[in-house]
Amino acid sequence: MIAIIDYDAGNIKSVEKAIAYLGYESVITRDKDTILNAEKVILPGVGSFGDAMERIRSYGLESVINEVVKKGTPFLGICLGLQLLFESSEESPGVKGLSLLKGKIIRIPEGEYRKIPHMGWNSLELVGDGTLYKGISNSPYVYFVHSYYLKAEEREIVKGTCEYNVCIDATVEKDNIYACQFHPEKSSDVGLKIIKNFLEL
Numbered sequence: 001m002i003a004i005i006d007y008d009a010g011n012i013k014s015v016e017k018a019i020a021y022l023g024y025e026s027v028i029t030r031d032k033d034t035i036l037n038a039e040k041v042i043l044p045g046v047g048s049f050g051d052a053m054e055r056i057r058s059y060g061l062e063s064v065i066n067e068v069v070k071k072g073t074p075f076l077g078i079c080l081g082l083q084l085l086f087e088s089s090e091e092s093p094g095v096k097g098l099s100l101l102k103g104k105i106i107r108i109p110e111g112e113y114r115k116i117p118h119m120g121w122n123s124l125e126l127v128g129d130g131t132l133y134k135g136i137s138n139s140p141y142v143y144f145v146h147s148y149y150l151k152a153e154e155r156e157i158v159k160g161t162c163e164y165n166v167c168i169d170a171t172v173e174k175d176n177i178y179a180c181q182f183h184p185e186k187s188s189d190v191g192l193k194i195i196k197n198f199l200e201l
Helices: 012-021 032-036 049-058 061-070 188-199
Strands: 002-005 026-029 040-043 075-078 103-107 118-123 141-146 148-152 158-163 167-174 177-180
Touching: 002 012, 002 032, 012 026, 012 188, 026 032, 032 061, 040 061, 049 061, 061 075, 118 158, 141 188, 148 167
Parallel strands: 002 026, 002 040, 040 075, 075 177
Antiparallel strands: 103 148, 118 141, 158 167, 167 177
C-alpha cells in the first residue's frame, strides 16, 4: 500500500489517480500507523511553506515523517513536498522545515519575459544517475507550478535541473528520499514513468 500524506495542502487527488492508473493501491491518510506500515510514502502539496509546516506539526506528522525516513521506507516529496524536506524558505522567514536534507528555498528572481510563478512545461536536464529517471532520455519536458526554488547544499543529491531566470535544482535523491519540484502526476507519460520508477523501488 502507498500512503499519501494528507495535511490539507491540496493536489492529492491527482497523485492518487496517477497511482491508480499505474495499477497500484494508495490511501490518503494522516494516520500514524498507516503511514509507518506503508510500503512507500508520498508527500505532495501546493501552497505556502509556513502554513504547510504549521499543519504538519499540528497533525503530529513531523515525527511520523522522520520515523518513515529513518526506517528506510522510500519517500517521495512533490512540489511543496520537496521544499518542506529542506531547512528553510524565504517564503516564510523563521519557519523551520523538516530539515531532512540540507539546503534553502529561495524566491525565483524576476527575469526578462519570465513571469513568476514559473508555471508550465520546462525541460529537465538530468544529472548523474537518478533512480527515478531510469528509462527516461535527457531533457524530458515536465510540468512546474512554483514561485520558490531549491538551492541544495549537497550538490551530489541533485539529479536534475531546469533553467527559469536561474538554475533550479528540480529533483533530488538521497538514500531513501526522492523529491521533485515539478508535478510528475501532471507531466504526461514522462511523469507516469517517474512515478512508476518510484513505486517499483
